[in-house]
Structure formats: structure tokens, C-alpha cells
Amino acid sequence: MxxxxxxxxxxxxxxxxxxxxxxxxxxxxxxxxxxxxxxxxxxxxxxxxxxxxxxxxxxxxxxxxxxxxxxxxxxxxxxxxxxxxxxxxxxxxxxxGFINAHTHTGMTLMRGCADDTTLFTWLHDTVWPVEGAFTSAPGFCADGARLAMAEMLAGGVTTFADMYWFPSEAAAAVEAVGMRAVLGMICIGFPSAYASSPDEYLAKGEATAAEFSHVDTIHWAYAPHAPYTVADETWADIGRRAAATGRPVHTHLHETRDEVEASVAGDRTVPSCHLSDSAARPLVNLARLGLLNRRLVAVHMVHSSAEDIASVAAAGASIVHCPNSNLKLAAGVAPVADMVAAGVNVALGTDSAASNNSLNVLAEAKLGALLAKGASGDATAVPAATALAMATINGARAFGLEAITGSLEVGKKxxxxxxxxxxxxxxxxxxxxxxxxxxxxxxxxxxxxxxxxxxxxxxxxxxxLDVSAVVAKAEGWRARIDECLHGVRAKQAAEAAEKDEAAAGNAS
Missing domain, CATH: 2.30.40.10 (Urease, subunit C, domain 1)
Structure with missing residues (x-):
């Protein structure tokens, strides 16, 4: 051998x-x-x-x-x-067991309902309208979590890091099933059916973490959505809370080129521009606010400069690579070979089943290794053993669980x-x-x-789990989501027609 x-x-x-x-x-x-x-x-x-x-x-x-x-x-x-x-x-x-270091379990119920489109069209035209209609509906987040866990277990995943609305529903499902999970205390800068302000998001998350503190397979992280949806003062608050509790901070970062370029220019007309008065790369801004440290788990980092990579490595922060989702949404190819060479702890995530469309960490490991070779022009970059580490122990390290899981060592779980x-x-x-x-x-x-x-x-x-029952619930949600989307599409078409008619009137 x-x-x-x-x-x-x-x-x-x-x-x-x-x-x-x-x-x-x-x-x-x-x-x-x-x-x-x-x-x-x-x-x-x-x-x-x-x-x-x-x-x-x-x-x-x-x-x-x-x-x-x-x-x-x-x-x-x-x-x-x-x-x-x-x-x-x-x-x-x-x-x-494989570790899925980034997913959104509730979105498993949206698998395939919005394919072959850009990230922000996907978010604004489909995901957010569906979430607005259903995430507060009884059972939605729990049923999505159970469907996701059935799929992940079948694929050898033992631990997943989740970021989704109503984490108490996912927590109850995780407790019943017995998987290991790092659940996100979600925070976003606009009101939702879950909470009306950043303070309320964080208070609810911490209360849920306390409620499920008796479950030894559930761990918690702060989960601010992204720099373009969370303001500086909230980031600073989360940084202080993370320092006090030792909990990780799990967030999307540098996912698209527009996010980085608009933030550097301070161009708020671009939806992905960060919500900061400081015109800078989002990572640089988070460093300024005290977030760049070993607790930061930066998901995607597709558009990373050499300086970004060096900063992440020096801080001991982690990056979660989601190659399938990145490619499907045309976000780009992360410079993973450079990250690994710099000593960055790179883990693997699937992102959601709505943007992937599966929760298959083994597939991420293969694609992650192959992309690193192709993008770097180095066939020795990210060999099989490194890819296996990315799918296991690196995910544990990202969330501070390396003493518990991620390798087969005596004394670990x-x-x-x-x-x-x-x-x-x-x-x-x-x-x-x-x-x-x-x-x-x-x-x-x-x-x-x-x-x-x-x-x-x-x-x-x-x-x-009773997989047949889980699938039956998912089919029931499919019918309801499909009906909702028909209404969303009709409204969007009517708004577009009204806009075209107004433009034609102005032209005449």
C-alpha cells in the first residue's frame, strides 16, 4: 500500500x-x-x-x-x-463519523424548489418568501431537521452544525434521534416570526441553549447570518458573548465576489454589501470588531486573498468549505490548497439541501479534494488523507469538539x-x-x-427514526410549499408586468 x-x-x-x-x-x-x-x-x-x-x-x-x-x-x-x-x-x-460543519436542516424541506439561479435571486425570490410563510408553522423546522438527520445518518454523518430558525425545534429532534449537533443561536438584522430584534434573537438562543443543557450531544454556537444582514454593533455584542462563554461564532463570510467588492467600496446599493460604515473587506471589518480569533467559523470564504488566508491562519480561526453549494450557486472556487498550505483548519459542509441538493459529506470530501487539485494545478494538493481529516477531525476542531469527537482515540465519544x-x-x-x-x-x-x-x-x-413517517411528512410540506410558490411566482409576474407597463408609459 x-x-x-x-x-x-x-x-x-x-x-x-x-x-x-x-x-x-x-x-x-x-x-x-x-x-x-x-x-x-x-x-x-x-x-x-x-x-x-x-x-x-x-x-x-x-x-x-x-x-x-x-x-x-x-x-x-x-x-x-x-x-x-x-x-x-x-x-x-x-x-x-463524518462531520457536516455547515448546514440549514429546516431547508431540507425546500430541496429542489429553486434551482439553477444566482444566490440573491434564490434568497429573495424563493427562500425568504417560503421561510416567511412556513418556518413558524408548527412542525416545519422539526420535520426538516428529522429529514436532514435521516439523510445524514444514512451517509455516515454523526455530527452536524446547524444554522436555522427556531433552534428549539431542531434541539428537540436531535435529543430524540441521538445525533451530535452544534446548533446555531441564529441572529439576523431584521424581524422575523422568530424574533423582532438582534437582542431578542440572542436572548432566545441563549434561553434555548439553557433549556437543552442536559443533552450531552447538543452543543451551541452563536450564528449571526452574514455581514450583509448583521450590523456592527450586533457583531461586537456577539464577540463579547462568545469571549465570555467560549462558544464558537458560526457565520457566512466572503461567499460571493459582490460581497467583498461592494463592502470594500462601501456600496450599499449592492444587497451583499456589509452593514458597516467601515469600507473594508468583511473579514477585515470583523477583525476590527474583535471577531477574528479561534472561535470564528467562517463558512465559504470563496473569495479569499492571500492576506485573508494569512490572517485566518494567524488567528487560529476555521474555514468551512462547501464545494457543491458554491459551484451550484456559481459563487466560485475557494483557494483551499492555499488555505491548507497556510495551516488553516479547513472543514467541510454541505450547506442546505436547497442549494446543494444533498447532505452528503462524503461527496464534499471528494469534490473538495479534486477542486483543490484543479484550481491549484497541483495534483498533490489535498490528498485523500487530508480530505478525510477535513470531513472529520477538522470539523470537530472548528467547533472546539476535538477532545470529544472527530477521530477514533481512546477516551473520546x-x-x-x-x-x-x-x-x-x-x-x-x-x-x-x-x-x-x-x-x-x-x-x-x-x-x-x-x-x-x-x-x-x-x-x-x-x-x-421512522424514515417512512419522516418522508411522508416531507411530502406533505412539499404540497404546501408548491402552492405557496405558485402564489409567489404569480405576484412576481404581476409586479414585473406593472413595472414594464410603467416604464413603457414613461417612455411614451
Whole structure:
């Protein structure tokens, strides 16, 4: 396996006997075994630690309660542990659960209703009218979150970072399903059905975070929408709150060329110009306001200069790359190779299913790697191991969760994905499991998923939700959204006709 270090099956890496576990005699009389909840035996383990290129051959992952207690050769696992559940995956790779570092789960219900248009046409003509009509409707945000989680779990995602209205609905859904999530305390500079002012947005977000503080798989971030929808005084307030709480700040930044150029010119006639009296690049303005630090999670950063990249790297901030959404909305191609070379922590996000149109982190990893190579002209940029890190541990680092998840290390939470890559047409022959996962496999190759020690996908079936019921709810919302859009389109057509008639009258 050239270029991929395969660690030999030597001594086990294991934690002390789990708290509350008992010792039982092995059937072969060979001594006492530690009883644990689950042992997963696999052809390969890709732990993404201590470096992303490590491959462990014929290894096992041991789970007790919510924790990874050992990663060790399969033979040693059999000798040392007696498991309540033993899972044999001889054609599979075990890896950390994928982390979707940016999405909008409620918008999953809008998948496909506004395609092949520009970002601001998409927002103004479809997304915002639909959201105005439905986000406050009972169940909308929760049903969108459940649909998104069903899709993400099926694709091996164990953690997602969400930014959407009414986060309490998503929080309740996450608690019921058992996924790990970083939920955004949304803030935007105009009133909505959720809140009437920035202070109210933030107060409601913090109250919701307190309400769900008992759920150990839910984490929180401040989520100001973007520089063109949030004013300087609110940014400064959020910066102070983040410093006091240690919470991340999750926002869209430098998504389009117009956003950057209009902000530099201070041209408020452009909708994407930032809401600041300081004519500057949005990142520079956020730095001026005290936001550029390790807590900043900047989504997109498509239009990044060398100076932007150096500033982000020096500050220890993170960038979330959303290649599919960026391409679909023609936002551009982010200079990811330069970001990685500069030492920036680059994670991966799908953005919403309304702009992607899927929540497939594995697809983002492949496209992200290929775009970096093509844009830089360097075929060695973002190799498979780096792409896997972007899909796992880098997302954890972005939100301060690297001690909890993102790699298969003893003592971390048991967030685990299993993929079949051997004896699969489309993956065989497997010279490198890293290459197979990133460049050849697809999300349908995911067989099993554990989150926080709970098995939420088994043998390719999402068991954490009633998927048929989730899909039926989505179809019900589709009919209502379709009716709404017909009305929106009719109104837009009438306004356009009235405008044309007025222009013709003025011309005559």
C-alpha cells in the first residue's frame, strides 16, 4: 500500500477497564475478560489519529457506554474483551463519523424548489418568501431537521452544525434521534416570526441553549447570518458573548465576489454589501470588531486573498468549505490548497439541501479534494488523507469538539461510521482504503453508525427514526410549499408586468 503507513498488529491501545464493567472468565479458560457493550471487528480501521494517513489492518474498535475504550488488533480484542454485541465487518473500514460543519436542516424541506439561479435571486425570490410563510408553522423546522438527520445518518454523518430558525425545534429532534449537533443561536438584522430584534434573537438562543443543557450531544454556537444582514454593533455584542462563554461564532463570510467588492467600496446599493460604515473587506471589518480569533467559523470564504488566508491562519480561526453549494450557486472556487498550505483548519459542509441538493459529506470530501487539485494545478494538493481529516477531525476542531469527537482515540465519544469498501463493485481492487473511501466509495456503502455509543444505523438501515413517517411528512410540506410558490411566482409576474407597463408609459 504505497504511501499509506499500515501499522502492524502489535500491542493493543486500550483504556483501563470501563467504569461499572465487570470481569468475566473467557470461554477458553484463558483468563478474565472485560465486559463491554460492543466490539466492531473490521478489515481496516482509519482512526485519523495520530495523523490522518494511518491505516490499521485487521483491527477492532471497542465501545462501552458512550466511550471508545480501545482500538487494537482484532485478535487482542477477542482475547481481552467479552462484548454484549459483536459486529464483524470483514470487508469494511471503520472510521470516525463524518462531520457536516455547515448546514440549514429546516431547508431540507425546500430541496429542489429553486434551482439553477444566482444566490440573491434564490434568497429573495424563493427562500425568504417560503421561510416567511412556513418556518413558524408548527412542525416545519422539526420535520426538516428529522429529514436532514435521516439523510445524514444514512451517509455516515454523526455530527452536524446547524444554522436555522427556531433552534428549539431542531434541539428537540436531535435529543430524540441521538445525533451530535452544534446548533446555531441564529441572529439576523431584521424581524422575523422568530424574533423582532438582534437582542431578542440572542436572548432566545441563549434561553434555548439553557433549556437543552442536559443533552450531552447538543452543543451551541452563536450564528449571526452574514455581514450583509448583521450590523456592527450586533457583531461586537456577539464577540463579547462568545469571549465570555467560549462558544464558537458560526457565520457566512466572503461567499460571493459582490460581497467583498461592494463592502470594500462601501456600496450599499449592492444587497451583499456589509452593514458597516467601515469600507473594508468583511473579514477585515470583523477583525476590527474583535471577531477574528479561534472561535470564528467562517463558512465559504470563496473569495479569499492571500492576506485573508494569512490572517485566518494567524488567528487560529476555521474555514468551512462547501464545494457543491458554491459551484451550484456559481459563487466560485475557494483557494483551499492555499488555505491548507497556510495551516488553516479547513472543514467541510454541505450547506442546505436547497442549494446543494444533498447532505452528503462524503461527496464534499471528494469534490473538495479534486477542486483543490484543479484550481491549484497541483495534483498533490489535498490528498485523500487530508480530505478525510477535513470531513472529520477538522470539523470537530472548528467547533472546539476535538477532545470529544472527530477521530477514533481512546477516551473520546463513540462516534463511529463503518463503510463497506471491499468486495464492492466500484471500489475494488482496494490498494488503499483511504483512496477507496474518498475517491471511490459512495454514501450507500455506509453500513453502520454509532453516535455517543448508540447504534443509529445498522446493516444499512437508519434505526433512529421512522424514515417512512419522516418522508411522508416531507411530502406533505412539499404540497404546501408548491402552492405557496405558485402564489409567489404569480405576484412576481404581476409586479414585473406593472413595472414594464410603467416604464413603457414613461417612455411614451
Amino acid at each position: 504505497p504511501g499509506v503507513p499500515v501499522l502492524p498488529a502489535t500491542a493493543p491501545v486500550a483504556a483501563p477497564a470501563p467504569n461499572g464493567s465487570r470481569l468475566a472468565s473467557g470461554d477458553d479458560g484463558g483468563g478474565a475478560k472485560t465486559v463491554v457493550d460492543c466490539v466492531i471487528h473490521a478489515r481496516w480501521v482509519l482512526p485519523v489519529a495520530p495523523t490522518p494517513d494511518v491505516v490499521l489492518d485487521h483491527h477492532a474498535v471497542v465501545i462501552h457506554e458512550d466511550t471508545l475504550v480501545a482500538v487494537l488488533p482484532s485478535a487482542n480484542a477477542t482475547a481481552l474483551y467479552e462484548a454484549v454485541t459483536v459486529v464483524h465487518r470483514p470487508d469494511h473500514a471503520v472510521l470516525p 463513540a462516534d463511529v461510521t463503518v463503510m463497506k469498501i471491499a468486495n464492492v463493485v466500484g471500489c475494488e481492487p482496494v490498494f488503499s482504503p483511504l483512496s477507496a473511501v474518498i475517491y471511490a466509495a459512495c454514501r450507500k456503502d455506509v453500513s453502520d453508525v454509532w453516535v455517543n455509543g448508540r447504534r443509529l444505523v445498522a446493516d444499512g438501515v437508519v434505526t433512529a
